[in-house]
Amino acid sequence: MTRPTRRRFLRDATLGGGALALPWLPAWAQPVSAGLATPLQTVSGTDIALTVAHRMMTIDGKPSHAIGINGTVPGPLIRLKQGQNVRLAVTNTLDEDTSIHWHGLLLPFQMDGVPGISFPGIPARTTFTYDFPVIQAGTYWYHSHSGLQEQMGHYGPIVIDPEGADPVQADREHVIVLSDHSPLHPHAIFRRLKLQGGYFNYQKQTFAGLLAGRDQPLKERLMWGGMRMDPTDVSDVTGATYSYLVNGHGPADNWTALFAPGERVRLRIVNASAMTNFNVRIPGLTLTVVQADGQNVKPVAVDELQIAVAETYDVLVGPATPQAYTLVAEAWDRSGMARATLAPRPGMVAPVPALRTRPLATMKDMGMGAMAGMSGVDHAAPAACPPEHAAMGHCTPAGDTGMAGMKHGMRDFANAPELPKTPVVQTVAPMPVDRTGEPPQGLADAGHRVLVYRDLVALDRNPDLRAPSRQLRIHLTGNMERYMWAFDGVKLNAVVAPIPFRQGERVRVTLVNDTMMAHPIHLHGHFFELVTGHGDHAPRKHTINVAPGGTATFDLTADAPGDWAFHCHLLYHMHAGMMQVVTVRPDGEAGAGA
Structure with missing residues (x-):
């Protein structure tokens, strides 16, 4: 006779689609794993052992090489309690150095x-x-910060339960880790990008698309060609090589999470991908956003949200009927999707919507936001159009007409004299605008409610209400043709000195995206408050996705002494140079801010 165990009892309690509740357990520990394609392995306690090793994983029936942690991709869910101390012993069995960064956790910089x-x-x-x-x-979540190991599966989720009552009440929860995986070695992907920035873009405009009316009119195409830019260039690495995963499973694997009708289900969504922003929706269900980057926000109901690389969102859903629902995580360039199912019992499926039409870049994405929507503007100009006016987009140099003339403005430094004239500054946005109140690229015409950053309002009052004592403006720059990326035109390997802050100072930072690609920017060791009009309840985040040709502003309290990474979380952008070091020092110490 098999000896009964707590694990077996929890498993048996939910087989057959039952929703037996065990009142002596907290909501997160209720039995929710039965029938899942593969439940996430979970580790907890004050002493945790993690082993990094090569392994094979199977995605939609196909084997692929990976780097896993404790034998799984994603690595195990690390479940901790606020107020505890934790020791995580990481053993490296690889033939190269490795590391783990605890993304979003506030800790001594030596442990980052x-x-x-x-x-x-x-x-x-x-x-x-x-x-x-x-x-x-x-x-x-956590991931490697060594080489390109993160792309190979070296990542996993973290959930930290609050010391007191959780303001988010749910009957059960599921952790959803989104990621991208390629059979190509990440260094092979990077080599291809260096050879040709649009190597993986298989969705370029075609003559057939022109005839069918799916693509831009010929006149607009010629304008883009004159500027040597491609409006379909939304994502560097696409479904041409990627499989998009939910908890390590491909779309055909149909990873499934269970619920009982009438329950409030909390989905903890983590974007652990290397290069993919995901548009997430569950047709037939409203998503109530209750947490962003681990910080509680006032509930906001939407039909869809974009989760940028490295962000996390917690949402509540309330499926009322005993039917299956499809969780759709569509890649931002619509070249593929990750897919999972929410169902009251194993084996159920729901319709999977077709991929939507891929987005095309617009005037705003070129940094001409102040001109977007202006009708009847005469772009023709007299022969004596001053160069500085052309750079700002107010007129067109002689011999050029329409948007084609903007090729001069986009490559002129009159609007950003602080930028060095280096190969990493291919374009400068002439008229960038704050785009935090707009749906992300490609979602403006979604036809339903889409989350924007200005929807986020902190549940609790911000901890530091001081006005900033100084301002800092940082440009996000790049050269797609040579696949070079940087802050202020300077790659990490060419940086002379870190970005300095005085410990305790309050600084307003504005990020200006001079490129035509969104960049999720992450600052280690700190949270910052987005300047989006919510006063002392500004949303607190550790990662902000800056729209192409747009700006984003946040207030930062430099309260964590030490040296901290500051970078774009698109892995190959960081690898290509879009990363710097932030130093936080007490007054009077070398390296303290101005």
């Missing part, structure tokens, strides 16, 4: 896990123990 900045890394066949207090609650 970025080789060359906060610690040396974890050499091959050694163990390093991270030891830090857990001072926050929410949904976070």
Whole structure:
């Protein structure tokens, strides 16, 4: 006779689609895993062992090489409690250095896990123990900061339960880790991008698309060609090589999460992909956003949201009927999707919507936001159009007409004299505008409610209400033709000095995106408040996706002394140079801010 165990009892309690509740367990520990394609392995406690190793994984029936943690991709769910201390012993079985960065966690900088900045890394066949207090609650994740290992599966989710009552009440929850995976080695992907920036873009405009009316009219195409830009260039790495995953499973695997009709189900969504922003929706269900980047927000009901690389969103759904629902995570360029199912019992499926038409870049995406929507504007100009006016988009140099003339303005430095004239500054946005109140690229005509950053309002009052004592403006720059990316035109390997802050100072930072691609920008060791008009309840985040040709502004309290990474979280952009170091020092110490 098999000896009964707690694990077996929990499993048996939910087989057959039942929704047996066990009142002595908290909501997150209720039995929810029965019938899932593969439940996430979970580790918890004060001493946790993690092993990084090569492994094979199967995606939609096809084997693929990966790097996993404790034998799984994603790595195990690390479940912690606010107020505890944790020791995480990471053993590296690879033949190269590795590391783990605890994305979004506030901790001593020596434990942040970025080789060359906060610690040396974890050499091959050694163990390093991270030891830090857990001072926050929410949904976070972890990943390698060594080479391009993150792309190969070296990532996993973190959930930290609050010390007191959780303001988000749910009957059960599921962790949803979104990612992208390619059979190509990440260095092979990077080599192809260096050879041709649009190597993986298989959705370019065609003559057939022109005839069918799906693509831009010929006149607009000629304008884009004159500017040597491609309006279909939304994502560098696409479904041409990627499979899009939910908890390590491809669309055909149909990873399934169970619910009972009438329950409030919390979905903790993590974007652990290397290069893919996902548009997430569940046809037939409203998504009530209750947390962003681990921070509680006032509930906001939407039909769809875009989750940028490295962001997390917690949403509540309330399926009332015993039917299946499809969770759709469509790649931002519509070249593929991750897919899962919410169902009251295993084996159920719901219709999977077709991929929508891929987005095309617009005038705003070129940094001409102040001109967007202006009708009847005469772009013709007299022969004596001053160069500085052309750079601002107010007129067109002689011999050019229409948008084609903007090729001069987009490549002129009159609007950004602080930028060096380097190959990493291919374009400068002539008229960038704050786009945090707009739906993300390609979702303006979705036909339903789409989350925008200005919808987010902090549930609690911000901890620091001081006005900023200084302002900092940082340009996001790039050269798609040579696949070079940087801050202020300077790649990480060419940076002379870090970005300095005085400990405790309050700084307003404005990010200006001079490129035609969105960039999710992440600052380690800190949260910042988005300047979106919500006063002392500004949403607090650790990652902000800056729209192409747009700006985003946040207020930062530099309260964590040490050296911190600051970078675009598109992995190959970071690898190509879009990363710098932020130093936080007490007054009077070398490296303190101005």
